Amino acid sequence: MAAPKGIFWIHIKKSGGTSTRQVFSSLYRETDRSKRPQCFIQADPAEYNDILNNYRVPLGDYQFRRCLFAKKFLYGGDWDRLVKFGFSRNPVERCVSQFFYLYYREDTKAFLRRRLKMAAGLQFGRGIHWNFDRFLDMLEEGRRSDSNLAPHGLHFRTHTAAMWDDVTDEDSNILLDHIFRLDDYRDGLNHILDIFGMKRLAETDVVHLNKSKRAAFQPNAAQLARIESLFAGDFEIYEKHAFRDFG
Helix, strand or coil: CCCCCEEEECCCCCCCCHHHHHHCCCCCCCCCCCCCCCCHHHCCHHHHHHHHCCCCCCCHHHCCCHHHHHHHHHCHHHHHHEEEEEEECCHHHHHHHHHHHHHCCCCHHHHHHHHHHHHHCCCCCCCHHHHHHHHHHHHHHHHHCCCCCCCCCHHHHHHCCCHHHHHECCCCCECCCEEEEHHHHHHHHHHHHHHCCCCCCCCCCCCCCCCCCCCCCCCCHHHHHHHHHHCHHHHHHHHHHCECCCC
C-alpha cells in the first residue's frame, strides 16, 4: 500500500475545530476564512481542505455534501491516498450547543430578537424549553427548504447541517477512513498522528474543546424525539461507526 499523501479532515461544526488545525499544522494549510476567502481555482491544492471547511464558500448542490464534493471535484486520484477523518459529537449535545451558539445567545441583538418573537406569539412567560422548540422549528424549516440560504441564512444552515450528509456518498457509503467520537478527541488525534509517525499528544498537552456554557440544559422527551428525527444518521454514526478501540 502506498504511503499516505496527506490528511483530509472534515470539520463538523460544533464538534472541535481550532485544536485540530493546530495539531496538524504541518499537514493542514490554513487560509483566510473570513476577510478574503479564496475559491478553489485560485488556490494551491494544499489549501483545498481548509477552503472546503469554510462555510462561506458556495458549493451549490454539494453545500452539505462536502466529502462527496472533495472526492468528485478536488482530489482526483489522490483521494484514496489521503487519510480521511472527522469527529462525531453526541447529536443531542451538538444540537444543544447549536442552540446556545446560534439562538439563545446573551448578546443584546439575540436577546431582543427572542423577545420580539415571544411578543409576536404572546408568550412572554415561556422559558428556555419554549425557545428550544422555536429553534427546532427553524431546523425543520431549513431541512424542508430547497435553498442553501433560506430561510435562516447560510451560517445557520451550515452550522446545523447533519453530519451524515457531509460524510456519505449517493449510496450512503461513508467516505471517511476514520470517525472518532468527540469524547475520544485526544485519542483520535493521536491515532492519526501515529499513522504519520508524528509525536503523540501527552496527557499534559492542553486540547481545547469549545463547550456550551449551558451544557446542563436537558431537552424534554418530545424535543429529544425531534432531535432524533433531525439527526437520525448522526445517531447511527455516533453509535455504530465511530472508532472506539484505542487499545
